[in-house]
Amino acid sequence: xxxxxxxxxxxxxxxxxxxxxxxxxxxxxxxxxxxxxxxxxxxxxxxxxxxxxxxxxxxxxxxxxxxxxxxxxxxxxxxxxxxxxxxxxxxxxxxxxxxxxxxxxxxxxxxxxxxxxxxxxxxxxxxxxxxxxxxxxxxxxxxxxxxxxxxxxxxxxxxxxxxxxxxxxxxxxxxxxxxxxxxxxxxxxxxxxxxxxxxxxxxxxxxxxxxxxxxxxxxxxxxxxxxxxxxxxxxxxxxxxxxxxxxxxxxxxxxxxxxxxxxxxxxxxxxxxxxxxxxxxxxxxxxxxxxxxxxxxxxxxxxxxxxxxxxxxxxxxxxxxxxxxxxxxxxxxxxxxxxxxxxxxxxxxxxxxxxxxxxxxxxxxxxxxxxxxxxxxxxxxxxxxxxxxxxxxxxxxxxxxxxxxxxxxxxxxxxxxxxxxxxxxxxxxxxxxxxxxxxxxxxxxxxxxxxxxxxxxxxxxxxxxxxxxxxxxxxxxxxxxxxxxxx
Numbered sequence: 001x002x003x004x005x006x007x008x009x010x011x012x013x014x015x016x017x018x019x020x021x022x023x024x025x026x027x028x029x030x031x032x033x034x035x036x037x038x039x040x041x042x043x044x045x046x047x048x049x050x051x052x053x054x055x056x057x058x059x060x061x062x063x064x065x066x067x068x069x070x071x072x073x074x075x076x077x078x079x080x081x082x083x084x085x086x087x088x089x090x091x092x093x094x095x096x097x098x099x100x101x102x103x104x105x106x107x108x109x110x111x112x113x114x115x116x117x118x119x120x121x122x123x124x125x126x127x128x129x130x131x132x133x134x135x136x137x138x139x140x141x142x143x144x145x146x147x148x149x150x151x152x153x154x155x156x157x158x159x160x161x162x163x164x165x166x167x168x169x170x171x172x173x174x175x176x177x178x179x180x181x182x183x184x185x186x187x188x189x190x191x192x193x194x195x196x197x198x199x200x201x202x203x204x205x206x207x208x209x210x211x212x213x214x215x216x217x218x219x220x221x222x223x224x225x226x227x228x229x230x231x232x233x234x235x236x237x238x239x240x241x242x243x244x245x246x247x248x249x250x251x252x253x254x255x256x257x258x259x260x261x262x263x264x265x266x267x268x269x270x271x272x273x274x275x276x277x278x279x280x281x282x283x284x285x286x287x288x289x290x291x292x293x294x295x296x297x298x299x300x301x302x303x304x305x306x307x308x309x310x311x312x313x314x315x316x317x318x319x320x321x322x323x324x325x326x327x328x329x330x331x332x333x334x335x336x337x338x339x340x341x342x343x344x345x346x347x348x349x350x351x352x353x354x355x356x357x358x359x360x361x362x363x364x365x366x367x368x369x370x371x372x373x374x375x376x377x378x379x380x381x382x383x384x385x386x387x388x389x390x391x392x393x394x395x396x397x398x399x400x401x402x403x404x405x406x407x408x409x410x411x412x413x414x415x416x417x418x419x420x421x422x423x424x425x426x427x428x429x430x431x432x433x434x435x436x437x438x439x440x441x442x443x444x445x446x447x448x449x450x451x452x453x454x455x456x457x458x459x460x461x462x463x464x465x466x467x468x469x470x471x472x473x474x475x476x477x478x479x480x481x482x483x484x485x486x487x
Contacts, residue, residue, distance in 0.1 A: 001065065002072035006044030012112035013038060020348050024308050027188040027268045029095075030344055039122045042115045043071035049106035053334045054116060057104025059457045060093075061479045062086045064101060064116055071119055080127035083120065085477065088157045088456060089199060091128075092182060094121025095191045096452050098297070104334035128198065135205035142166040144470045147229040149216045149413065152180025153452050154443025155235035156203065157459030158466075161476050162233075163208050165467045170209040170229075172216050177269075180237060184262035187301050189308070189344075193269065217412025225413075231438050231466050234414065234427060235459065238444035242403040244293065248361030253369030255283055257298045257402040264305050285309040289395045291372050292350075293317045293358055294402030297343075302400045304345030314350045315394065321379065322354035357386065361399060372396045408445040424448055432458075432465040440466055
């Protein structure tokens, strides 16, 4: 390592965020610039640990100590080559990944971990500024055609890898813009959409074809795909929302997170009549008492968006008890700990309630939501039990369900192909191929709802399997990039 005593000389430091009062007035990203000398100092905290457990924490197999060392030495162009060898889109992961690599960092045993995610973002942003990231179209084409269904991180990663192998790749997306959940599930204050568009320009110049507003299974059927393509990869994500089947769930004002968030992203993009695809109803939190049910990242995104709308109050319900601030004893390093996490949205004006069970949604005579009834719960004898005397009614005109997703939508193209499903309703695969010859699946569609790093990793690995299927062998890199030359 370039600075073997860096972890002793420097404390963990991240860029400052814009003040709350300023940032809740717009949808721009949160972080202020971070000087280069500070980034180098943070990279210099990477220890000469011998066994870099950050590798095991990262589903992509990112060679983290290598590019930390290169950043410390000021070798930024070499750093982006090493980073790109395992990660197609570090500008996405550097903004959106929960950084399991940092939880697995050896320094994290008894000190704050290396700021791996921020260094990753700094590398790719420096590379774009310097013009080092340019299109890399294949020298020759194989004559094989592949359709990739879905343009989220799994689909885009799979498409880029297959294109690099020389296949002609068409990405089919049912939304009006490319990006999947990156486009319409992630608020702009976490990632502005020019970040996606900048990368799409590279992908298009490399020769990948994109078709939007195409509903595969309806506009394009199984017969069309079998006629026009040599292989199909389903990267449709896990998009079937988990319902909350309690009294009043059909009231006006009880909405799913993935109806609420896309509307706002479309507004930020400057679209007109964004409510047209949502029954003509504008889903806005202005002057409402908002309750967000679900304590994950999607719930956090709904909180930040509601605050920016001008909600009167925003309250977050979580079914589980409040987790500890530190790492629990039964979740030792390097495992991912279930500890208290506070997002930027939580700090913008949200009340968090733990161990709360939502019992009913209550409406007025016009069928509009007016309150939510709850009871506190505790975990006893391997089940939740309600605590008598803790019943409460909360004023609420908008309840947002951010309960996650149960499986992909399988009543369309997956049903037409007759793919076998696993016990959770995902597409069942073996070496990324479904039960139907030539039909592959990657990302959340076969894994279930997961992280962006898993989606990109799955897309890359699936591309290898498709290339082998089509050509008998592959030169696409392995997961950890170990077959690539050192830089």
